[in-house]
Amino acid sequence: MELSCKSEYALLALVELGLHHTSNEPMQIRQIAVQQNIPDRYLEQLLATLRRAGLVRSQRGARGGYLLARLPWQITLYDVVRCIEGLDAQGEPQDCPQTSEAVVITEVWQEVRQAAESVLQKYTLQDLLDRRNAKQQVDIMYYI
Numbered sequence: 001m002e003l004s005c006k007s008e009y010a011l012l013a014l015v016e017l018g019l020h021h022t023s024n025e026p027m028q029i030r031q032i033a034v035q036q037n038i039p040d041r042y043l044e045q046l047l048a049t050l051r052r053a054g055l056v057r058s059q060r061g062a063r064g065g066y067l068l069a070r071l072p073w074q075i076t077l078y079d080v081v082r083c084i085e086g087l088d089a090q091g092e093p094q095d096c097p098q099t100s101e102a103v104v105i106t107e108v109w110q111e112v113r114q115a116a117e118s119v120l121q122k123y124t125l126q127d128l129l130d131r132r133n134a135k136q137q138v139d140i141m142y143y144i
Contacts, residue, residue, distance in 0.1 A: 004084070004085060004087070006046065007080065007081050007084040009036075009038045009043065009046055010044060010083075010084045011077070011080055012037060013036060013047065013050075014068070014080060014125055014130060015033045015036075015128055016031075016035050016036050017032070017068050018038065018068060018125050018129045021068050025065075026058075026063065026065030026066055027067070028065040028066075029044055029047065029065070030067070031065070039042040048085060048088055049071075049083060050080070050084075051066075053079070054069050055069055055079060055080065055083060056069050063065045066072075072125040072126040072129055073124050073125070075124055075125040076122075076123065077120040077123045077124070078117060078120035081120055
């Protein structure tokens with residue numbers, strides 16, 4: 001299983017918003033796009049999707065932009081991926097023949113999905129931020 005580009009970009013945008021969460025200053029799309037190397041137009045669509053899901057909020061005005069709608073430890077990776085990929089909408093194909101082989105494959109695939117969902121529910125945006133900070137500390141120590 002791979003993380004789609006859409007989900008990766010959404011997570012990168014949320015990490016950027018999480019890095020600025022304590023300042024309570026909204027970030028403009030252009031700022032996020034430059035910092036995380038995400039195409040502006042694509043990011044605009046992703047943020048709109050994340051806003052509809054209640055993961056980010058927008059603030060209007062000259063100094064407007066986007067902020068996290070919840071605290072970083074309240075946003076699971078599952079919340080993000082489900083929002084972007086529509087995991088709840090993934091049903092089993094109805095028109096597939098129900099041979100014993102197809103049933104076995106479907107059962108294993110369901111187990112894979114449950115395992116992936118379990119891992120995504122375990123980690124939060126705060127976990128990503130903590131890992132990022134730890135990695136930066138290691139990188140800084142390496143150069144000293």
